[in-house]
Amino acid sequence: MKKLFLLxxxxxxxxxxxxxxxxxxxxxxxxxxxxxFGFTNTLLEVLRKENPSHLGVAFDTAKPTFxxxxxxxxxxxRQQQPEDITIAIPYVKRLCEAxxxxxxxxxxxxxxDIIGTLAKKASATGGYEVYMMTPDKDYGQLVEEHVKLYxxxxxxxxxxxxxxxxxxxxxxxxxxxxxxxxxxxxxxxVDNIPGIPGIGEKTAVKLIAEYGSVENLIANVDQLKGKxxxxxxxxxxxxLLSKELALIEQNVPIEFDEKALELCEPNRxxxxxxxxxxxxxxxxxxxxGEEPAPAETPKTAKSKAPTAQMDLFGAAPVAAIAxxxxxxQWETTTVRRTVHDxxxxxxxxxxxxxxxxxxxxxxxxxxxxxxxxxxxxxAIEADLIGMSFSYxxxxxxxxxxxxxxxxxxVILEDFRSxxxxxxxxxxxxxxxxxxxxxANYGVEVKGKLYDTMLAHxxxxxxKRHNMDIxxxxxxxxxxxxxxxxxxxxxxxxxxxxxxxMEKIKEYAAEDADITLQLxxxxxxxxxxxxKLVSLFETVEMPxxxxxxxxxxxxxxxxxxxxxxxxxxxxxxxxxTQQRAWELAGQEFNIASPKQLGEILxxxxxxxxxxKKTKTGQYMTGEDVLLGLESKHEIVRKILDxxxxxxxxxxxxxxxxxxxxxxxxxxxxxxxxxVTATGRLSSTNPNLQxxxxxxxxxxxxxxxxxxxxxxxxxxxxxxxxxxxxxMAAFSGDASMTEAFNQxxxxxxxxxxxxxxxxLEEVTADMRRKAKTVxxxxxxxxxxxxxxxxxxxxxTEAKELIDNYFREFPxxxxxxxxxxxxxxxxxxxxxxxxxxxxxxxxxSGNQTDRGYAERNxxxxxxxGTAADIMKIAMVKVQDFIRREKLKSRMILTVHDELVxxxxxxxxxxxxxxVNELMVHALPLSVKMETGxxxxxxxxxAH
DNA sequence: AACCGCTCT
DNA sequence: TTGGGAGAGCGGTTA
Numbered sequence: 021m022k023k024l025f026l027l028x029x030x031x032x033x034x035x036x037x038x039x040x041x042x043x044x045x046x047x048x049x050x051x052x053x054x055x056x057f058g059f060t061n062t063l064l065e066v067l068r069k070e071n072p073s074h075l076g077v078a079f080d081t082a083k084p085t086f087x088x089x090x091x092x093x094x095x096x097x098r099q100q101q102p103e104d105i106t107i108a109i110p111y112v113k114r115l116c117e118a119x120x121x122x123x124x125x126x127x128x129x130x131x132x133d134i135i136g137t138l139a140k141k142a143s144a145t146g147g148y149e150v151y152m153m154t155p156d157k158d159y160g161q162l163v164e165e166h167v168k169l170y171x172x173x174x175x176x177x178x179x180x181x182x183x184x185x186x187x188x189x190x191x192x193x194x195x196x197x198x199x200x201x202x203x204x205x206x207x208x209x210v211d212n213i214p215g216i217p218g219i220g221e222k223t224a225v226k227l228i229a230e231y232g233s234v235e236n237l238i239a240n241v242d243q244l245k246g247k248x249x250x251x252x253x254x255x256x257x258x259x260l261l262s263k264e265l266a267l268i269e270q271n272v273p274i275e276f277d278e279k280a281l282e283l284c285e286p287n288r289x290x291x292x293x294x295x296x297x298x299x300x301x302x303x304x305x306x307x308x309g310e311e312p313a314p315a316e317t318p319k320t321a322k323s324k325a326p327t328a329q330m331d332l333f334g335a336a337p338v339a340a341i342a343x344x345x346x347x348x349q350w351e352t353t354t355v356r357r358t359v360h361d362x363x364x365x366x367x368x369x370x371x372x373x374x375x376x377x378x379x380x381x382x383x384x385x386x387x388x389x390x391x392x393x394x395x396x397x398x399a400i401e402a403d404l405i406g407m408s409f410s411y412x413x414x415x416x417x418x419x420x421x422x423x424x425x426x427x428x429x430v431i432l433e434d435f436r437s438x439x440x441x442x443x444x445x446x447x448x449x450x451x452x453x454x455x456x457x458x459a460n461y462g463v464e465v466k467g468k469l470y471d472t473m474l475a476h477x478x479x480x481x482x483k484r485h486n487m488d489i490x491x492x493x494x495x496x497x498x499x500x501x502x503x504x505x506x507x508x509x510x511x512x513x514x515x516x517x518x519x520x521m522e523k524i525k526e527y528a529a530e531d532a533d534i535t536l537q538l539x540x541x542x543x544x545x546x547x548x549x550x551k552l553v554s555l556f557e558t559v560e561m562p563x564x565x566x567x568x569x570x571x572x573x574x575x576x577x578x579x580x581x582x583x584x585x586x587x588x589x590x591x592x593x594x595x596t597q598q599r600a601w602e603l604a605g606q607e608f609n610i611a612s613p614k615q616l617g618e619i620l621x622x623x624x625x626x627x628x629x630x631k632k633t634k635t636g637q638y639m640t641g642e643d644v645l646l647g648l649e650s651k652h653e654i655v656r657k658i659l660d661x662x663x664x665x666x667x668x669x670x671x672x673x674x675x676x677x678x679x680x681x682x683x684x685x686x687x688x689x690x691x692x693x694v695t696a697t698g699r700l701s702s703t704n705p706n707l708q709x710x711x712x713x714x715x716x717x718x719x720x721x722x723x724x725x726x727x728x729x730x731x732x733x734x735x736x737x738x739x740x741x742x743x744x745x746m747a748a749f750s751g752d753a754s755m756t757e758a759f760n761q762x763x764x765x766x767x768x769x770x771x772x773x774x775x776x777x778l779e780e781v782t783a784d785m786r787r788k789a790k791t792v793x794x795x796x797x798x799x800x801x802x803x804x805x806x807x808x809x810x811x812x813x814t815e816a817k818e819l820i821d822n823y824f825r826e827f828p829x830x831x832x833x834x835x836x837x838x839x840x841x842x843x844x845x846x847x848x849x850x851x852x853x854x855x856x857x858x859x860x861x862s863g864n865q866t867d868r869g870y871a872e873r874n875x876x877x878x879x880x881x882g883t884a885a886d887i888m889k890i891a892m893v894k895v896q897d898f899i900r901r902e903k904l905k906s907r908m909i910l911t912v913h914d915e916l917v918x919x920x921x922x923x924x925x926x927x928x929x930x931x932v933n934e935l936m937v938h939a940l941p942l943s944v945k946m947e948t949g950x951x952x953x954x955x956x957x958x959a960h
Numbered sequence: 961a962a963c964c965g966c967t968c969t
Numbered sequence: 970t971t972g973g974g975a976g977a978g979c980g981g982t983t984a
Contacts, residue, residue: 206984207984215984217984218983218984219984220983220984221984609981609982611965611980611981611982612981612982612983613963613964613965613981613982614964614982614983615982633963633964635962635963635964637963637964639964640964640965641964641965641966642965642966662965662966663966665980665981666965666966666967666979666980667967669979669980669981670966670967670978670979670980671967674979674980691977694977695976695977696975696976697975697976699969699976699977700977701976701977701978702977702978703977703978703979704978705978705979706967706968706977706978706979707968708967708968708969708977708978709966709967709968709969709977709978709979710967710968711966711967711968712967712968713967713968717967737969742969742975794974794975795974796974797974797975798974798975798976799974799975800973800974801973801974802973803972803973804973804974805974807973808974865972866972866973869972869973873974873975874975876974876975877974877975877976878975878976880975881969881975881976884969885976912968912969913968913969913976913977914969915969
């Protein structure tokens, strides 16, 4: 049986383009090659894995198709094709030609019509197994016994091959022809098929299961009720049209030329030139087996181990350890990987002798790279499956760890000396995770730490920092995906324990190897900026250790209290909903902004000029609703409902579910490499957004309690840290003075701006001044300010003008900040943490404005983060040094929270205050606020 | 998956 | 007259 692959170039190009959206591949000449690269990889993967006998690549034409002529609206409002894609298409065509693959184009038809037609023709000959390669779902309609849908691997998902059975199961239909009925109802945003409003996938599947087709559904519309019946009636024609649009043409006047589709030899010259132009170095090497210029292999740190001869297959570590008596027991696998064309040597270390020998050699190194394999994403819950080590590029070792905890501890003992060796630097990607896992097995990792993720965070704070992306960007290498081992996420995700040892070894060892290589590449970049080196070594790396400890400590949660609160909220919620329904005169989903908007503005006509969002929905945000509060009783009910619903679902019900089964406590996870400014973030759960503003929300803080009767919660927060930094950076005399004299800075500001003595400042004046103070930090405009303070635009402008007149240095500082960014391209904190703001020179005023505000905010917010990070490191050092029973348990941007043993309260409070205030002295002094209580609320 | 809305500093 | 202060994460709805 011959094997024919038909590729939908357009769909694959689009997919590749968006897959690389966050970190596009750019050549030295500025050409974005993401789409071409993605497509090429997909194409080569098929050639390698599937070994087709025939292959063709179909494109759309730029000319209008029969769909355009038949349906005017078709693709009318389809968004403009991204420029990078337009540019990519000719390259993809050239690539196909160089690879001797026919390019299938037919004027007036789209790629799917061509593929549909050829698939049917090929299938009719009886000699072909046809695979249509595309991520598009509408191809489902073409599937038959020997014509299959081939969905390429994507974002960790495996390749998926769908025959008629799979397609029908996927959509819950009885016949693949019904795919078009489904699309007719639910529409398809990508292909600009409108469908029927209000019908999504779920509903469409249900309706087609019952009625079989769009036509039959329309004929039986009387059996439907409510909104659904209305929609189907009103949009019946659109539904039929949509179905027709979704139908793929299978009679395109195109010949099925078997000879032309046969695979043939690439044109090496054309291909070589093209790959050079695209700067696809690895691909070039792999396809043509030659390099334009010998690429330099990264060199590892100088090793103390005996250096062995490197042969082509890099058997160095075998020789290196051959001096030991266990030589010969090393099970060496040397694999020449076709995908990456990389030579490596990964070894399985699974006997006591091998482990001891490995540990011996690890202890001789200046630096080692390691990684842990575990059973869970959450480090707190994870069981160790194995560890990998590497100290020379291309060489790595994998040590499996048994399921049984006792046995696991025995193995860890073999490596305790290594982890606790102060003289050996430890390199890892996201090292906090590994520290936590090992700590749970009683192993403390000592010595200098080097986290490649954090190094990259300092180099490129706004990019992504996961290892796979770093490897692709800096090593031009695609590592084995974890999904290849345990499958995609979801209910059927496999357990790493069940995976073949050889595969785990390759995967795990590779991670250590790659991480080591990344350090070799990233560190020189970091070293170019001495301030970043210092920030990395004295702040970020020590902090990673601190965070691991804080996370592992966790917080005690009063579950009984939350349970009661939940029941109370439930009652209140029902009441509020009932009352809102009565006031609306009908039941509706209050949580649906869409339905709510319709009730408020179309049924109750609360605001004739209600604003809509860009997606055509009424805006129903809190500020809008507050403006309507006096118009109708229902508005208050809706605001109440929203508050209750938020509290219940996001906090009261969610938090207890996240308690650790192991410790019974709540362990957040701090992310040290996500924010653009240097702040930390907190997830699973986010403990940095626990309510405090409203009385009812505040209650939730009562659930965060001290560990027992001998402990209390201590909260310590920096007072006005960002404003103090602003005062210090600008050198503004009166603001500095206000702080250094310990005045209420907002009151002092009001006094100046409104020209009244301090004691005559009213509450309202202070409120306005406070808003301006905050607004300034963010680079506010008059309009934005007027919204916040609820004053007229004129008054807001006056306020700002007065402000700048009274605090001229602040104005100067803001201008200087922007000027500096215009000149250098980045904003910088006091410790040299950078944020790149290329849009500061953009012609687009929205983009430029955003960059300008960031030029002001980033150094301030970032410096506050720097200071807090230093304080945390110092405070934790103090707690360790003094061997206190008290623990740091949370950090919320400018606040630290402790679970304090009562006997240590005064001592700790005093030192925490000192360490925070003097963490990084500025010309404006810092102040803290401290509070103590049985729970987090009382501590404020 | 995108959006809307809402929580925090 | 519409763009119109910063940084985050999460739950619910909708398509």
